[in-house]
Amino acid sequence: MIIANDLETLQNSLLEIAKNGKKIALVPTMGALHTGHASLITQAKEMTDCVVVSIFVNPTQFGKNEDYSIYPRTFDDDVKLAQQSGAEIIYAPTVEDMYTNGFSTIISVGDMGKILCGKFRPSHFDGVATVVTKLLLRIMPHIAIFGMKDYQQLCVIERLVSDLDIPTEIVGAPIIREEDGLALSSRNRYLSPDERKIAPILYKTLQNTAHNLKSNNVSEILAKGIADLTEAGYKVEYLELCDSFTLAPLAEYEEGSRLLVAAWLGKTRLIDNMSVEENND
Amino acid sequence: MIIANDLETLQNSLLEIAKNGKKIALVPTMGALHTGHASLITQAKEMTDCVVVSIFVNPTQFGKNEDYSIYPRTFDDDVKLAQQSGAEIIYAPTVEDMYTNGFSTIISVGDMGKILCGKFRPSHFDGVATVVTKLLLRIMPHIAIFGMKDYQQLCVIERLVSDLDIPTEIVGAPIIREEDGLALSSRNRYLSPDERKIAPILYKTLQNTAHNLKSNNVSEILAKGIADLTEAGYKVEYLELCDSFTLAPLAEYEEGSRLLVAAWLGKTRLIDNMSVEENND
Numbered sequence: 001m002i003i004a005n006d007l008e009t010l011q012n013s014l015l016e017i018a019k020n021g022k023k024i025a026l027v028p029t030m031g032a033l034h035t036g037h038a039s040l041i042t043q044a045k046e047m048t049d050c051v052v053v054s055i056f057v058n059p060t061q062f063g064k065n066e067d068y069s070i071y072p073r074t075f076d077d078d079v080k081l082a083q084q085s086g087a088e089i090i091y092a093p094t095v096e097d098m099y100t101n102g103f104s105t106i107i108s109v110g111d112m113g114k115i116l117c118g119k120f121r122p123s124h125f126d127g128v129a130t131v132v133t134k135l136l137l138r139i140m141p142h143i144a145i146f147g148m149k150d151y152q153q154l155c156v157i158e159r160l161v162s163d164l165d166i167p168t169e170i171v172g173a174p175i176i177r178e179e180d181g182l183a184l185s186s187r188n189r190y191l192s193p194d195e196r197k198i199a200p201i202l203y204k205t206l207q208n209t210a211h212n213l214k215s216n217n218v219s220e221i222l223a224k225g226i227a228d229l230t231e232a233g234y235k236v237e238y239l240e241l242c243d244s245f246t247l248a249p250l251a252e253y254e255e256g257s258r259l260l261v262a263a264w265l266g267k268t269r270l271i272d273n274m275s276v277e278e279n280n281d
Numbered sequence: 282m283i284i285a286n287d288l289e290t291l292q293n294s295l296l297e298i299a300k301n302g303k304k305i306a307l308v309p310t311m312g313a314l315h316t317g318h319a320s321l322i323t324q325a326k327e328m329t330d331c332v333v334v335s336i337f338v339n340p341t342q343f344g345k346n347e348d349y350s351i352y353p354r355t356f357d358d359d360v361k362l363a364q365q366s367g368a369e370i371i372y373a374p375t376v377e378d379m380y381t382n383g384f385s386t387i388i389s390v391g392d393m394g395k396i397l398c399g400k401f402r403p404s405h406f407d408g409v410a411t412v413v414t415k416l417l418l419r420i421m422p423h424i425a426i427f428g429m430k431d432y433q434q435l436c437v438i439e440r441l442v443s444d445l446d447i448p449t450e451i452v453g454a455p456i457i458r459e460e461d462g463l464a465l466s467s468r469n470r471y472l473s474p475d476e477r478k479i480a481p482i483l484y485k486t487l488q489n490t491a492h493n494l495k496s497n498n499v500s501e502i503l504a505k506g507i508a509d510l511t512e513a514g515y516k517v518e519y520l521e522l523c524d525s526f527t528l529a530p531l532a533e534y535e536e537g538s539r540l541l542v543a544a545w546l547g548k549t550r551l552i553d554n555m556s557v558e559e560n561n562d
Contacts (some may be wrong), residue, residue, distance in 0.1 A: 006448075100443070100444075102440070102527065103444050104390055104391035104393065104440065104444065105388060105389070105391065105410075105440065105441045105444035105445055106388070106389050106391065106394065107386060107387070107388050107389075107445075108386070108387050108388075108389070109385055109386050110385035110386065110387065111385065112385065129386075130445075133445055134444075134445060134446050137445055137446040137447055137448070138446045140448075147326050148285040159383070159385065159386060161382075162381070162383050162384045163385065163386035163415075164386055164388075164411075164414055164415055165288075165415050165419045166417055166418055167418070167421075246383065
């Protein structure tokens with residue numbers, strides 16, 4: 001297991017691997033690893049010869065009043081879980097290593113980054129797009145795997161990788177859920193025991209909404225879902241039906257469309273999403 | 282000589298070259314090649330084994346009322362000059378090949394792209410940064426050479442290549458001038474015979490200004506330069522003294538600073554620049 005905290009150590013390790021003609025996968029994370037991340041690493045290992053896990057809590061994707069400073073940092077546990085899951089290299093750069101003196105370049109994917117979560121977190125996806133581009137170009141992996149829990153993030157990254165001709169295949173991996181349906185997230189640990197009991201209603205509402213959508217008026221069904229979540233104690237940012245590729249909002253149900261939701265439970269912001277067809281998954 | 286009009290043809294040719302372990306240089310151009318471009322290609326050939334010249338009049342770096350539609354296109358002559366100068370591959374993609382369906386990603390280098398020319402051509406450097414990133418990632422050259430006539434463009438590209446970790450070395454090549462000092466530019470062919478006679482005053486004003494700067498009040502000296510150009514028939518956009526790396530405007534002369542100018546002669550916009558120390562070059 002190699003732990004690289006700077007670019008030079010990373011690239012020296014990668015040179016050795018490239019020499020042997022091995023195929024490399026990247027699993028980009030912000031640490032606070034859980035079973036969802038482990039599944040990404042396992043899948044990456046099945047598809048390639050060498051898995052690099054990056055651990056970097058990226059300041060530029062957090063808003064001013066967001067949880068950057070309190071975001072969970074559990075480095076030692078992260079290293080163990082990554083190793084158990086099959087990772088060979090951890091890349092955990094410092095902020096100074098990632099953003100050198102005078103750094104000023106921003107990548108924006110346009111409208112796709114300004115809707116849904118982008119409406120409530122204005123420069124979030126610019127921060128994501130920029131740091132992921134840097135990670136991909138530093139590591140030049142054959143594939144990079146992203147969880148579908150952050151579905152808009154996955155779409156944004158697929159868009160920018162295609163638009164900028166970055167030679168990496170982007171793979172979306174299924175959402176891993178608790179037994180009661182709550183999607184795994186590093187932020188779940190913010191939830192109080194009472195909130196934790198309410199939390200799975202987010203998933204159940206997605207299921208109900210997806211089930212109803214096929215035969216009913218879309219805006220009414222979405223309003224019903226928002227009402228259900230509000231009644232349970234959630235403060236809803238959005239619940240929308242979108243094209244699963246462009247994320248453009250849909251006023252009518254179409255095959256291949258996707259439901260996406262973001263809502264606050266106390267001080268914790270949760271997101272989830274679901275393919276309307278596969279609402280029983 | 283290989284002429285590739287699409288990405289697949291280009292990348293098949295590059296694969297062959299990579300197999301042989303050859304070092305690749307890129308000379309990005311908008312065509313309408315002149316002796317200045319030839320010098321870039323010659324220099325690229327001296328530094329590497331295989332020179333790719335890209336010819337692409339990039340629509341996204343032209344403003345609405347700029348000269349995109351009338352920009353000179355001289356493809357057959359360009360191919361000849363590129364070949365004579367030592368290029369092995371011409372990459373001349375169509376707009377559709379470069380910007381596929383749904384393209385929406387924009388790269389911006391921040392303040393550096395908003396000053397000087399960026400003030401008068403608001404999204405110009407975003408267009409440049411984005412297309413150059415795409416060309417670099419499609420071709421993955423060891424080096425890419427840019428003429429210093431477009432000095433701000435060179436700084437913008439150095440910034441983004443460093444910020445995004447693009448694995449290409451950026452090389453700036455000296456300005457090539459006519460005997461009377463006019464910097465070579467594809468746009469010089471827009472000049473009428475009368476304008477052509479006046480044009481070299483741009484260079485002479487840079488020389489005079491650079492000479493005076495060391496011993497006098499900067500704002501006065503720049504104002505004098507603008508007055509000289511105006512009297513000669515130029516409409517000046519800017520004449521500024523800048524840090525040669527960040528391009529930040531300087532109120533006082535410092536070692537390593539650079540003079541940059543943009544001015545219109547009739548319907549032709551000309552730019553030029555000069556290191557204050559090397560004002561006799």
